[in-house]
Amino acid sequence: MRSQGTPPRNQRIPDAAVRRLPAYLRVLEELQRERVAVVSSTELSARTGFSPEQIRKDLAYFGAFGTRGVGYETEALARRIRRILGLHGTIHAALVGAGNLGTALARYTLSRHEDVRIVAIFDVDPAKVGKGIQGVAISPMDQLIPVCRRLGVKIGIIAVPASEAQAVASALAEAGVEAILNFSPVKIHVSDPVYVQNIDLTMELQSLAYHTSVGGYPGPLDGESP
Amino acid sequence: MRSQGTPPRNQRIPDAAVRRLPAYLRVLEELQRERVAVVSSTELSARTGFSPEQIRKDLAYFGAFGTRGVGYETEALARRIRRILGLHGTIHAALVGAGNLGTALARYTLSRHEDVRIVAIFDVDPAKVGKGIQGVAISPMDQLIPVCRRLGVKIGIIAVPASEAQAVASALAEAGVEAILNFSPVKIHVSDPVYVQNIDLTMELQSLAYHTSVGGYPGPLDGESP
DNA sequence: AATTGTGAAGCATTTCACAGCT
């Protein structure tokens, strides 16, 4: 397919590429603060740890943003990536579950991100309802659908116990949420247009053990004794 | 001792397969509580969301654990996976950084995992040192190497700001830690035998926006207006 | 001279399809 000048229209964009964009964006913002106007894929590579070719390819999926022989204009590229990700303007998120993990995520997110902003928090525990985290009120679960709808929430963050996760996911979907970050250790099912990304901390932790001297495949396991 | 069956000797095991094992283990433990003695890959698929073929292939990397025509013996398979992961016995972990995220990770991990156990916590803030999280004391940073060595810490969890992450990683490596879970948003570099797994929450959150109606590749971006 | 953008090659992982046991 020959399309020069024109950004590649109907090409499938690998999810892996999309997920690296925020890393590029972070570095570009750093560079802007350092008043660096132009950057090469090699320099971006040094700062992100991804290979220069991969960076070029990732960016090229969305069009030709660089200048051959020169590099990428820092500010323009940052703006472009923000636009591609949907981070121009503020995007509204809701956190469900204000336990240990949920509370930490809220504080972490609220202190760092202007672009993705938690605007509502929900919890089943009546003792928590009415309190707030950094100015965002904690509401009861039965408010989830109306509040998310009213506030135009696009992203849901699930930090509830496994048993509740599916119900929460369904409610979020019904409320019009379009993407979900699921920290519960169960596979949730939602109707088609909702995107789900899972982070299972237990899986991450336990699989780490494999890479230590105590884990690993020991060869033929002999003996069945406990 | 003799090699029974045919455990695949010198085959490379995909990291992706190792990272799914904890999910299988979790379901197997559930099934044990439900007194289910045997399980098929189809049933495991229904409970984990991974495909039956993939599950069979993953397990087969480590040897032939099932019985054709029947399925997998729940208890034996669970024991096998724990052994492969190195989760027979308790494996010692250290958390570095007791901020919002670190504290939540400590509470989450300490309340859930018996097998991977946080035995030491470190923080730069003198106000936090001396306090503890669920019975585990918070120690000053300069104690990191001696304490980790003394306690035989194999896994390190980094939850410090980006600026400190590399120094912490190097210290952990020097203390003999063999695997690191890095929550900071920088690529850390450690000498060879240390395995590093990154979880970048900002990347996860921001890339989610792409999959909403506000994000996504909009086609040829025209106009440079903000 | 330097650096991007990209087809093609190279890997890695997943899915398919079915032979092989129980």
Add this chain to the structure above:
DNA sequence: AGCTGTGAAATGCTTCACAATT
């Protein structure tokens, strides 16, 4: 008859190598 184990095919992602451009 049912379900595992596994080569082979398909898919997806990364790296290579170099033409195109400033």
